Amino acid sequence: MFISDLINGPLVRFSFICFFAGTLYQVLSFITLSKTRDRHPARQQRAAPERKKESDLLDRTSFAYRFAMFRLTVFGRYPVMMAVTIIFHLALILTPLFLFGHNILLDVSTGLHFPSLPESVTDSMTMTVLACCLFFLFRRLFVKRVRAITTFSDYMMLSIAGAPFLTGLLAYHHVGHYETMILAHMLSGEIMIMMLPFTKFIHMIYFFINRFILINQNTLGKGGSRVWR
Amino acid sequence: MTTQTEPEVDTQEILKILDSRKKEISVTLKSCAHCSLCADSCFLYRCRKNDPEYMPSHKVINSIGTLSRKKGKVTRDELEDIKEIVWKRCVLCTRCYCPLGIDIPSMIALARKICRSQGVVYQYDEEKREPQK
Numbered sequence: 024m025f026i027s028d029l030i031n032g033p034l035v036r037f038s039f040i041c042f043f044a045g046t047l048y049q050v051l052s053f054i055t056l057s058k059t060r061d062r063h064p065a066r067q068q069r070a071a072p073e074r075k076k077e078s079d080l081l082d083r084t085s086f087a088y089r090f091a092m093f094r095l096t097v098f099g100r101y102p103v104m105m106a107v108t109i110i111f112h113l114a115l116i117l118t119p120l121f122l123f124g125h126n127i128l129l130d131v132s133t134g135l136h137f138p139s140l141p142e143s144v145t146d147s148m149t150m151t152v153l154a155c156c157l158f159f160l161f162r163r164l165f166v167k168r169v170r171a172i173t174t175f176s177d178y179m180m181l182s183i184a185g186a187p188f189l190t191g192l193l194a195y196h197h198v199g200h201y202e203t204m205i206l207a208h209m210l211s212g213e214i215m216i217m218m219l220p221f222t223k224f225i226h227m228i229y230f231f232i233n234r235f236i237l238i239n240q241n242t243l244g245k246g247g248s249r250v251w252r
Numbered sequence: 253m254t255t256q257t258e259p260e261v262d263t264q265e266i267l268k269i270l271d272s273r274k275k276e277i278s279v280t281l282k283s284c285a286h287c288s289l290c291a292d293s294c295f296l297y298r299c300r301k302n303d304p305e306y307m308p309s310h311k312v313i314n315s316i317g318t319l320s321r322k323k324g325k326v327t328r329d330e331l332e333d334i335k336e337i338v339w340k341r342c343v344l345c346t347r348c349y350c351p352l353g354i355d356i357p358s359m360i361a362l363a364r365k366i367c368r369s370q371g372v373v374y375q376y377d378e379e380k381r382e383p384q385k
Contacts, residue, residue, distance in 0.1 A: 056275045097351055100292045108287070169288045171304030172313055177286050222282070226352050229283045233353025240346055241353055251276045 027202075030209050038213040045220025049228050057249040060238060104162070111155035115184065118148040119212075124195075149192045156185040180223050186211035261331065265369050266324030273362060277320050280354050284309055290356065293349035296341060308348035308356045311337050315363035331372045338363045339374035 081088060093099045119125055123139040130136055140148075159181055163173045190208035193199055218224055233239075238247035270277065290308040291297050297306035304310055315334045319326060326334075338360050346357040367373065 052275060053279075097289055097293075097349060101289055104287075104289065166288070168291050168302065168304040168307055169286070172286045172288060172307065172310050174286070223285060225279070226283045226285055229279055230352050233279075233283065233355075237353070237355070239353070239355040239358070241349055241355075251273065 027206055030206055030213070034213050035209070038216040041217040042219055046228060049220050049225065050232075053232055057237070057251050059248055060250045107155050107158050110151060111159075114148045114152045114155070115188075118145055118152065118188070121145060146192070146195065149188050149195075152188045153185060153192065156181055156188075176223065183211070183215050183218060184224075187215055259328075259371065261326060261328055261370055263324045263326075266319065266326070266366050269362070269366050269369060270320060270324055277316060277359070277362075280312065280359055281317055281320060283352050283354055284312070284350075285352060287351070290348055290350050293347060295345070295347070296343070306341050308342075308350070311342055312354075312356055312359045316359045319363065319366060328370075328372070331367055331370055334363055335367050335372050335374060338367065 083089075098105045121138065121140040122145045123142050126137045126139045139145075160178075162169050163177060163181070164170065187208055190204055190211055194201060194204040194208050198204070215224075219227060234242060235244045236247055236249050238250050286309065288304075288307060288309060291302070291304075294306055294308050297303065297308075300306050315337045318330065318334065322330075342360050344357055344360060344364075348356045350356055
């Protein structure tokens with residue numbers, strides 16, 4: 024069958040080439056379009072000799088103070104969303120990497136051995152990803168502030184992210200026609216991998232660039248080292 | 253009797269400014285996951301009864317996002333709308349927080365620059381204040 028041969032063979036290689044080449048392009052274009060600059064001024068001030076501190080009325084070491092400060096962070100403001108999004112992203116990345124079936128295929132085709140998690144664990148992780156997708160969908164549909172900025176592409180991105188997990192789960196549990204389901208699983212996975220460096224999934228790369236390399240008021244770590252030209 | 257007409261929008265000038273920061277704009281608009289987690293970091297959003305129009309992401313999408321999507325081909329009315337967003341709904345206090353690290357204030361400042369290049373600026377002395385609700 025021509026389509027299944029295409030999905031099984033050349034398209035797998037093409038999608039990975041797209042992913043690695045696209046990621047490289049994004050990183051290189053960032054490097055060429057940015058320049059180095061000294062550390063964040065605020066961080067430099069922090070390193071300056073310490074001045075005599077004035078006595079503080081607040082006990083900044085108390086639990087009440089620390090909790091009040093925590094409540095002001097994005098984790099304190101949206102604890103459920105933050106918990107769901109962290110679990111979702113971890114499961115989204117780790118599940119395909121440590122899936123027994125994937126690693127068997129990799130072993131057979133390339134001879135590379137990777138550790139795998141028990142199938143019951145990866146099965147639960149897949150269901151977790153799908154549950155998180157449903158959470159994001161309901162959030163997009165029913166939360167006013169999210170709905171205000173939601174576009175068709177957001178639903179598409181959510182579908183593209185969820186499709187490989189849904190089809191993989193159905194294929195694993197032999198729900199529906201197995202051959203069709205596994206082809207749909209492979210095709211949806213390939214589409215997702217191909218789209219990663221060029222669509223909204225680009226935040227996978229730019230999260231690290233924006234938060235650790237680019238200098239702005241929210242840079243983490245050492246305060247960043249580059250700015251846009 | 254002469255009728256006063258609005259000056260034409262200089263698309264080339266807008267495009268020149270947009271092109272000078274093309275990649276930055278593209279990365280900003282693509283990286284934004286439309287998660288709305290930036291909402292609470294804007295004091296205006298919280299003061300205006302959580303009106304989504306005051307969300308930092310909403311402001312970026314509807315200002316620099318519109319200009320970029322239309323490649324600078326905007327009408328004067330659209331520029332007036334953008335003016336309302338970038339001056340009236342944002343004071344550039346730079347306190348907005350994006351978990352993905354998008355520099356929202358720099359994008360708002362860029363939208364202001366584009367508006368200024370077309371002579372569209374906020375007239376504080378002509379501001380009609382509505383009673384606070």
